[in-house]
Amino acid sequence: MIKNSAVQMAHALSSNEISSVELTQAHLDQISKVDTDVHAFLHVDSEGALAQARDIDARRKAGEKLAPLAGVPLALKDVLVQKGIPTTCGSKMLEGWRPPYDSTVVSRLKDNGIIILGKTNMDEFAMGSSTENSAYGPTHNPWDLTRIPGGSGGGSSAALAAFEAPLAIGTDTGGSIRQPAAVTGTVGVKPTYGGVSRYGLVAFSSSLDQAGPCARTVLDAAYLHEAIGGYDRMDSTSINASIPPVVEAAKNGNVKGMKIGVIKELQGDGYQPGVLKLFNQSLELLASLGAEIVEVSCKYFDYALAAYYLIAPSECSSNLARFDAMRYGIRVGEGSAEDVMNATRQQGFGREVKRRIILGTYALSSGYYDAYYGSAQKVRTLISRDFEAAFAKADVLVSPTAPTTAFKIGEKANDPIAMYLNDIATIPTNLAGIGGMSVPSGLAEEDGLPAGFQIMAPAMKDDRMYQVGSALEAALLSKWGKPILENAPSLGAR
Amino acid sequence: MDCERRWPDPKVIRAPSESLGKVTFMSNISRDDVANLAKLARIDLSEDELNHLSKELSVILDAVARVQEVASADVPPTSHPLPLQNVFRVDEVRPSLTPSEALSGAPAQEEQRFKVPQILGEEQ
Numbered sequence: 001m002i003k004n005s006a007v008q009m010a011h012a013l014s015s016n017e018i019s020s021v022e023l024t025q026a027h028l029d030q031i032s033k034v035d036t037d038v039h040a041f042l043h044v045d046s047e048g049a050l051a052q053a054r055d056i057d058a059r060r061k062a063g064e065k066l067a068p069l070a071g072v073p074l075a076l077k078d079v080l081v082q083k084g085i086p087t088t089c090g091s092k093m094l095e096g097w098r099p100p101y102d103s104t105v106v107s108r109l110k111d112n113g114i115i116i117l118g119k120t121n122m123d124e125f126a127m128g129s130s131t132e133n134s135a136y137g138p139t140h141n142p143w144d145l146t147r148i149p150g151g152s153g154g155g156s157s158a159a160l161a162a163f164e165a166p167l168a169i170g171t172d173t174g175g176s177i178r179q180p181a182a183v184t185g186t187v188g189v190k191p192t193y194g195g196v197s198r199y200g201l202v203a204f205s206s207s208l209d210q211a212g213p214c215a216r217t218v219l220d221a222a223y224l225h226e227a228i229g230g231y232d233r234m235d236s237t238s239i240n241a242s243i244p245p246v247v248e249a250a251k252n253g254n255v256k257g258m259k260i261g262v263i264k265e266l267q268g269d270g271y272q273p274g275v276l277k278l279f280n281q282s283l284e285l286l287a288s289l290g291a292e293i294v295e296v297s298c299k300y301f302d303y304a305l306a307a308y309y310l311i312a313p314s315e316c317s318s319n320l321a322r323f324d325a326m327r328y329g330i331r332v333g334e335g336s337a338e339d340v341m342n343a344t345r346q347q348g349f350g351r352e353v354k355r356r357i358i359l360g361t362y363a364l365s366s367g368y369y370d371a372y373y374g375s376a377q378k379v380r381t382l383i384s385r386d387f388e389a390a391f392a393k394a395d396v397l398v399s400p401t402a403p404t405t406a407f408k409i410g411e412k413a414n415d416p417i418a419m420y421l422n423d424i425a426t427i428p429t430n431l432a433g434i435g436g437m438s439v440p441s442g443l444a445e446e447d448g449l450p451a452g453f454q455i456m457a458p459a460m461k462d463d464r465m466y467q468v469g470s471a472l473e474a475a476l477l478s479k480w481g482k483p484i485l486e487n488a489p490s491l492g493a494r
Numbered sequence: 495m496d497c498e499r500r501w502p503d504p505k506v507i508r509a510p511s512e513s514l515g516k517v518t519f520m521s522n523i524s525r526d527d528v529a530n531l532a533k534l535a536r537i538d539l540s541e542d543e544l545n546h547l548s549k550e551l552s553v554i555l556d557a558v559a560r561v562q563e564v565a566s567a568d569v570p571p572t573s574h575p576l577p578l579q580n581v582f583r584v585d586e587v588r589p590s591l592t593p594s595e596a597l598s599g600a601p602a603q604e605e606q607r608f609k610v611p612q613i614l615g616e617e618q
Contacts, residue, residue, distance in 0.1 A: 100595040193575045207574045236581040237574075306558040317535060324536075326610045328599030337611045342538035354537055358528060358547055359554060361535045375561040377571030382564060384572060416550060417557055433575020459575075 002026050003485075006072050006166040006220040013060070013071040020053035020060075020071030024115050027073045031117070031164045033492040039139050040149075040159040042078050043086045044118035049073065056113045069223055070113030075165035077156050078119035079126055080211065081200040082106045089202050090122040090134035090152075093329050093348030103200020104232045105169060105211050112227040117165055120155030124350045125320065126176055126204045128152050129422035130412070133352045138409055141184060143449055143488050147406040150180025150422075156214050157184040162491055167224050168214040173205050174308055175402070175426025177212050178438035182401035182452025185440045185484040187221050187469070188214045190426075192459045193433035194239035196225075197232035205315035206237075208308075208430045216485065218439060218470040222250035225462070241460065249463035253470035256290030260468065261394025265301040266425045272404040274444030275451040279400045282441045282453045285475045286468070296393055298386035301428050303379045308427045309420055310363050310376035316353075317360030323348065355416065384432045391458045396468050399425045401438040401452030429456050437465040439473055440484045450484060521555035523548045 001009065001018060012018045028046050035041055056071040081087050081099035083106075088094045102110070109116060123133035131139040131154030139154040141147040142162040149158040156168035157180030170177035172190035181188030189212045196211045203209060213224035229243040262283065267276055287293050325331040325344035333343030349357070363372040390397055402422055412419045429436040438452035453472060457464040477483065528548045532539040539547070593606045602609035 097599050100591055100598050233583060237576055237578060239576070300564065303561055303564055306561045309554065309558050310561060321536075325601060327608050329601070331601035335611065337613045338536065340611045341536045345536055346538040346540075349537065354539065354543065355547065355550060355554075357535050357537065358531045359551060361531045362523075362527075362551065362555070365531075365534075371562060372555075372558070374571060375565035376558075377573055378565040378569040379561045380572040381569050384575075416554060431575075 002030050002163045002166070004166070005217045006069060006215060007217070007223065009072050009166060010069055014066075020056045020115060021050060023071065024049050024053040024073050024117070027117060027165055030162070034142075034162050035164060037140060037145055037491055038142055038158050038162045038164070039137060040075065040120055040155045040162060040164055041118045042088060042090070042121050042136055042155070045085055045116065048085070049115050049117050052110075052115050056115070059113075067112040067227065069167070069227055071115065072167060073115040073117045073165050074109060074224075075118065075120045075156055075159040075168040076106070076109075076116050077153050077168070077170050078122055079171050079202050080105050080169060081202070082116065082119070085119065087119065087202070088136070089126070090124040090136060091348065091350065091353070092135045093323050095330060097328055099200075101200065104197035104234055105228050106200065108228045109169075114167070114227065120153070120159055120168065122155055123152035124353050125202065125316070126152040126171055126173055126209075127316070127352050127356055129175070129179055129419055130407075130409070131155060132409060132413055133350055135350055140409070141406045142491060143184065143406065146408055147449070148183070148409055150183040150402070150406065152176040153180045153188075153214065157181055157186050157188065160184065160186045160214060160216055161485060161488060166216060167220060169211060169228070170214045171201060171209055171211045172426075172430065172436075173208045173210075173312060174430050175423040177214060178426050178436055178452065178454060179402045179422055181214060181438040182440075183406040183450060185450030185488065186214060186216055187218055187437070187439050188212070189221050189225060189437045189462075189465065190429065190435060191225060191229060191462055192239070192435045193430075194237050195243070195435070195460070195462065196229050197235040197238050199232055199234035203319040205312040206319060207315060208312060210430070216483070218466055218473050219247070219250045222246040222466050239460065244460055244463040246463050246466045249466040250470045252467055253474055255286055255468055255471045258291045258396070258468065259394040260286055260291045260293050261296040261390050261397045262293060263301065263390065263397055263399050264295055264297045265299065266399035270403050270421065270424070271400055272444060272446065274446045275400050275402075275404060278441040278444060278451050279453060282472055282476070283398070285479070286472060289471055289475060291468075294394055296390040296397065298383070298390055298428070300379065300382040300386050304383055304428045304431055305420060305424055307376040307379035307383070307431060308423070309359075310372050311380065311431070313356040313360035314363045314373050315360070317357045317364065320349075320353070320357055352416075380431045383428050387428070387432045387434060387458075395457075396464050397456040399454045400441075401425060401454040405444050405447055405449035405451055425454060434459050435462045435465055437469050439469045440476070442476065442480075442484070443487060521552045521559065523551040523555065
């Protein structure tokens with residue numbers, strides 16, 4: 001049962017083939033079995049999950065009409081607060097902290113009867129592409145435990161690939177949902193900015209951060225998207241409009257007559273040949289289903305990475321000022337408030353977080369502001385214009401999600417620039433605030449590891465990503481004869 | 495405090511107009527520059543970190559400085575993907591955290607308040 005899709009599990013629940021308690025327990029058992037090796041979870045809330053499952057079972061038995069995913073378990077990225085449950089953001093700074101309130105994403109999960117199994121590992125404060133920056137140790141890719149599961153949401157993607165949960169929540173500031181999905185053979189969606197509330201999402205870069213669904217199928221992601229999305233008065237940047245019809249689009253999955261734009265700048269040098277080959281095969285499949293493939297050029301995308309690594313650190317240097325040792329989190333040292341702050345931030349933050357805070361402080365300094373942060377904001381405008389021009393020629397845009405398959409843990413740990421290049425194809429959508437999805441495109445011939453196919457849609461047209469994603473997923477499934485994760489090694493055999 | 499906000503001479507950073515269209519751009523961030531940034535950011539970096547970061551920051555700044563190649567004066571900046579301004583809500587009383595909930599994560603508290611170390615020095 002744990003290898004089924006969330007939709008299949010929901011059917012089994014509503015037809016009383018299985019109870020939510022049994023389903024939740026099966027996932028808790030799988031976590032016990034494999035998580036010593038995978039380390040996807042920072043905290044497992046067995047009691048809370050089972051209590052929630054018992055409640056759902058009772059309500060179902062009483063004849064209550066429940067939401068589509070009621071009783072199905074989920075793994076929550078540790079950057080979203082859940083009342084009374086430890087929330088660390090992968091940082092020592094918040095060790096032991098139990099938030100006094102629920103994030104809107106969590107409230108909506110609870111309203112939908114979705115069972116929260118626990119909190120997943122991540123790069124500290126979501127800064128990273130490998131989950132190696134977690135203060136609590138790295139997560140291991142279920143496809144090969146010596147490799148990274150992507151980041152920053154590597155715990156969520158690994159939990160899905162290791163069948164520890166059928167659904168997960170991620171957050172995506174520069175690719176932290178999509179790149180982990182790509183390197184673990186799972187599905188990840190960054191909705192349009194403002195499509196899912198940021199209330200209770202610990203901020204990294206507020207103008208880029210976006211929570212979204214992670215799953216093993218496109219339809220599962222669509223149901224989860226509908227559960228967590230929509231307007232929220234608690235987030236002033238929440239879009240006051242109805243959620244795009246993503247479930248309907250995922251069920252439809254017809255690309256006949258659709259124009260699919262291939263972005264010239266997001267391929268070629270720096271991309272692993274096997275990843276590009278899978279990308280081109282996916283394109284051919286979509287063309288065979290009746291889509292029209294056109295090439296588009298987004299010439300300012302070459303500057304996206306540079307702009308991102310000024311904007312995100314700048315915003316983070318401001319956002320992380322809240323960790324001041326006064327109101328919550330750890331407190332270290334003695335003396336004046338400033339001494340305590342200095343000592344606490346020195347001890348509480350890890351290497352990458354310090355690097356970005358210092359970089360952001362520099363970029364925002366008087367005398368340098370215009371040259372760095374100001375210029376990066378202008379690049380942001382140019383990238384949005386590139387997208388606008390491209391969407392005039394195509395309904396959706398596509399690229400490989402990440403330039404390579406999963407690399408070895410430790411391989412890029414001492415080379416920040418090499419690490420930042422992982423997000424080269426995912427960053428432009430965050431800068432423009434539009435949606436992006438990664439669906440598995442197959443296993444690369446060089447290493448047998450999964451790669452991702454990225455689909456981007458204009459703002460609030462998220463349904464188009466689901467339409468194309470589910471068409472590709474169905475075509476690849478019939479080509480392979482089985483889901484991609486069936487090829488992953490079995491875990492916990494030792 | 496004013497002296498803290500002022501930066502050492504922008505000796506290594508040319509004005510954007512000068513550097514437009516130039517790809518090579520040598521940043522040279524010294525150990526003392528990083529120490530000043532760390533002071534502003536309230537992080538008591540170790541000597542090792544100061545030296546290491548000054549090298550890393552120079553490399554990263556060289557890589558990101560290329561935004562200046564295309565950031566010409568006629569391009570307006572984008573600070574946010576949504577064209578929102580001044581989002582208001584009705585000013586009404588709604589349920590919120592109790593004092594004990596709000597203080598639940600405090601490192602120290604006293605009389606329903608956050609207890610903090612001394613903020614002003616003796617001479618202030």
